[in-house]
Amino acid sequence: MQIKIIEDDRAEDIQITIRCPKQDEKLKALLALLQIQDHKCIGKYRGEDHLIPLEDIYYIDTLDKQVYLYTETITYESDLRLYEIEERFIDLDFLRIGKSTIINFQKIKSLRPDLGGRIQVTMKNGIKLFVSRQYAPSLKKRLGVLK
Known part of the structure; x- marks a missing residue:
């Protein structure tokens, strides 16, 4: 790869121009990283709305019908539903790993197979999450292990 x-x-x-013989998974990941830089999400913290850069979000989940955005140090509440977040950010390197959880693919530190076809994901902040058996194939596809 040459960068000029x-x-x-x-x-x-x-302005970014990419010249390549063919789009592949590495290029798609690079594009997702570039696109994520321009996107933000609104989260509530201590009664105030905050603009959160997507690259700061580690994962998003729901608890008692409330959606939470987790950064390294702060947990924000969101007015959006999980499916709305998924629709907006799924092309920006966010991946659904369960019925109530979406992760930022760029914040994954390590993966480990778990019982029952699940996968344990350790995020860069040390939090351990589980990819359900239903969503494991989409993670493997994103990793290039499954076609």
Whole structure:
């Protein structure tokens, strides 16, 4: 891979052109990383709304019909439903791993097979989550293990 940066004082915004023989999983992951930089989510913390950059979110889950956004140090509440978050961010490297959980694929530290076809995911902040048997194939596909 070659990277070329051209500084131009006349440019109004960053422009990225990718020239490649064929799109593959590595390129899709790179695009997701680039796109995630421009997206934010609104979360409530101590009665105030905060704009949270998507790259700061480790995972999202629901408890008692309330959706929570987990960053490294703060847990925010969201007014969005889990399916709405999934629809908005699934193409931006977020992956549903269970009925009530979505993870940021870029925040995964390690994976380990678990009983019953589940997969234990350890996030970069040390939190351990489980990919249900139903969602394990989509994780394996994202990893390039399953086609």
